[in-house]
Amino acid sequence: MIDASRTASLRPARIALGWVWILLICQVTAAADERAPLDPITVTATRSEVPSSRYAGNIARIDESTIRRVAPKHPSELFYRAPGTWIPRGSGQEHLTAIRSPVLTGAGACGGFLFMENGVPVRPAGFCNVNALFEINYEQAGAVEVVRGPGSALYGSNALHGSINVLGPTLAEPENSVSLEAGSWDYYRLAIDQGRWHDDGGFRLRGHAAHDGGYRDNSNYEQAKVNLDWSGTGDAGDVGFGLAATRLRQDTAGFIFGEDAYQDGTKRRSNPQSGAFRDADSARFTGFFETPIDGATALELRPYARYSWMEFEQHFLPGQPVEENRQVSAGLQTSVRSDADDGRVWIVGLDAEFMDAYLEEIQAESIEDGSDFLRETRPAGRHYDYDVDSWQTAAYVHHERPLTEWLRGQAGLRYEYLRYDYDNRMLAGNTREDGTECGFGGCLFNRPADRDDSFDRLAPKLGLLYSISPHAEVYATAVRGFRFPQATELYRLQRQQDVADLDPEVLDSLEFGWRARGAAFFGTLAAFYMEKDNVIFRDAEGINVSDGETRHVGIEVALDWQVSARWSLAWDATWARHTYRFDRAVGGGEIIESGDDVDTAPRRISNARLRWDYAVDGSVELEWLSLGSYYLDAANSAKYGGHDLIALRVEKRWSRIMTSALRITNLLNEDYAERADFAFGDYRYQPGRERAVFVEFRYGGS
Numbered sequence: 001m002i003d004a005s006r007t008a009s010l011r012p013a014r015i016a017l018g019w020v021w022i023l024l025i026c027q028v029t030a031a032a033d034e035r036a037p038l039d040p041i042t043v044t045a046t047r048s049e050v051p052s053s054r055y056a057g058n059i060a061r062i063d064e065s066t067i068r069r070v071a072p073k074h075p076s077e078l079f080y081r082a083p084g085t086w087i088p089r090g091s092g093q094e095h096l097t098a099i100r101s102p103v104l105t106g107a108g109a110c111g112g113f114l115f116m117e118n119g120v121p122v123r124p125a126g127f128c129n130v131n132a133l134f135e136i137n138y139e140q141a142g143a144v145e146v147v148r149g150p151g152s153a154l155y156g157s158n159a160l161h162g163s164i165n166v167l168g169p170t171l172a173e174p175e176n177s178v179s180l181e182a183g184s185w186d187y188y189r190l191a192i193d194q195g196r197w198h199d200d201g202g203f204r205l206r207g208h209a210a211h212d213g214g215y216r217d218n219s220n221y222e223q224a225k226v227n228l229d230w231s232g233t234g235d236a237g238d239v240g241f242g243l244a245a246t247r248l249r250q251d252t253a254g255f256i257f258g259e260d261a262y263q264d265g266t267k268r269r270s271n272p273q274s275g276a277f278r279d280a281d282s283a284r285f286t287g288f289f290e291t292p293i294d295g296a297t298a299l300e301l302r303p304y305a306r307y308s309w310m311e312f313e314q315h316f317l318p319g320q321p322v323e324e325n326r327q328v329s330a331g332l333q334t335s336v337r338s339d340a341d342d343g344r345v346w347i348v349g350l351d352a353e354f355m356d357a358y359l360e361e362i363q364a365e366s367i368e369d370g371s372d373f374l375r376e377t378r379p380a381g382r383h384y385d386y387d388v389d390s391w392q393t394a395a396y397v398h399h400e401r402p403l404t405e406w407l408r409g410q411a412g413l414r415y416e417y418l419r420y421d422y423d424n425r426m427l428a429g430n431t432r433e434d435g436t437e438c439g440f441g442g443c444l445f446n447r448p449a450d451r452d453d454s455f456d457r458l459a460p461k462l463g464l465l466y467s468i469s470p471h472a473e474v475y476a477t478a479v480r481g482f483r484f485p486q487a488t489e490l491y492r493l494q495r496q497q498d499v500a501d502l503d504p505e506v507l508d509s510l511e512f513g514w515r516a517r518g519a520a521f522f523g524t525l526a527a528f529y530m531e532k533d534n535v536i537f538r539d540a541e542g543i544n545v546s547d548g549e550t551r552h553v554g555i556e557v558a559l560d561w562q563v564s565a566r567w568s569l570a571w572d573a574t575w576a577r578h579t580y581r582f583d584r585a586v587g588g589g590e591i592i593e594s595g596d597d598v599d600t601a602p603r604r605i606s607n608a609r610l611r612w613d614y615a616v617d618g619s620v621e622l623e624w625l626s627l628g629s630y631y632l633d634a635a636n637s638a639k640y641g642g643h644d645l646i647a648l649r650v651e652k653r654w655s656r657i658m659t660s661a662l663r664i665t666n667l668l669n670e671d672y673a674e675r676a677d678f679a680f681g682d683y684r685y686q687p688g689r690e691r692a693v694f695v696e697f698r699y700g701g702s
Contacts (some may be wrong), residue, residue, distance in 0.1 A: 150481020298635025
């Protein structure tokens, strides 16, 4: 964190930059002309390819060239380029997510966002992974699309606060390259990109393996990801498949403790939870088949199968129990799209999915240090051991039609049903594994008896799109999103809660936006207002409840300006406030009061990039990330002051097949926290890394 005087010195620069962009907004519509570039293609918005000029809603697209330039070692390095998005780094590849939301943690956190690969969710609706991006090869993606706000009308549960769709690169333009990157703290990464393409089809193989020695003590990791995609064209239509697999072996570093501990050079490199780990594997198969029904209508089928396994030490809990979980799932997405000559569009579809999963938690040893309460209520042995099957079905319809020459209407509706079949493989209740009672009223964990639970919801969407000119439009949307309770919230209970009587979370959103394109300019502005009901959290008695309410209001800006042939400037920024709308005592002795900020919710996030193409084959990019202050607890009694970080990237192409790059993160070597927290009466931090230097050499290229 920088000191107050330095923060104040940066304010004039921030204000000046903001006014520059406001003036550009006033000029851009008039400046747009017939040389305006074509719209980027989006696929996550309506589950099919449409130009953004015909979509009533927001979308941020991070293209392949940007991903390659950033060469992210962690999602936190990439997703600041989508307004309203913050994915703070944990230890190694761990991360949390915020999209038009605070960083969600604890009960109710997992499942608030939908993570997809080529339009297919990477996890079942009821068995999410809060660290979902380490199961996706975003590092070698063709594009990443972020939709902020609810998308449940087409994608269903978990598309509550937002969705991320990682798209594979086009098969028709294989890179045929090999690259090697090395950098600070014994970081190494080897990547390949190979493929072949003919008139009627081809394949592309992408993969990389990385080793990181760890900035902190005992925090190294090894990671590998691979994707194989094939597609072809036959008499019946287009067909293809994708295979994806990931592997992570990580030694995990936990929080450091004490107010401003991240500014202490010794503490921030230490690891109080030495010995913690996270191992994870995943594999996915996705098929694709599209065939025309008539000249204007096409049928699309996407069958898929998924597997994931993870084992990790819960270093953030007393006793450090180890959790192991696994899921096997399969499903089918179907849709029929009809495009009429008069501009009307119909998309109807059915989705179905089945999951078989288990979860087991074991504490290897009794707690030696700590209070009598902790030692007695968190005994060694198995805490949870259960299987859960789920069935999910959904039907949806999406319709668009011109209302006037310049006004277009859109409407969507989805009905979704989810059923769990839970099988407890231990004694029910809050006893030890052998059935003996814990003191102080029972063990802190509680295992429900076998049971079935089911949920269903309707999710509507309405939108209007008005074309100001061929190069600018405004839109308005009203959307409802929902999130079904996750299996862990229903069956991994604590203390005296035998049954979790939870309702699906529901979020209602109103959004107004503007977009414009010029010969050298692209800009968007969005304002949103969202109310979320049935918020799931853990109350003061340690019980999972779903009677919270929050409000989310903000403005987002994304601007990209080609200043001249060699200079370009881009800016993504968010000003938002996320507040509680209820009063309640919660876990840890905190009191929530209506109107207070939700914890870990910066009101301001901005990312500015200045790029200089100093030659046809060389470029320099300077990036400025500015994160505002935020409260660390629900009571708003502790605060983190925010930080500003600078990154530098230089790229040089020496020949048609040889390229090198230099990347420096945290150029000014600031002391900062990737994530700050206040719990159990103490400040806790995941410290940010010091200045780091990386060099890459790539051989080959299209």
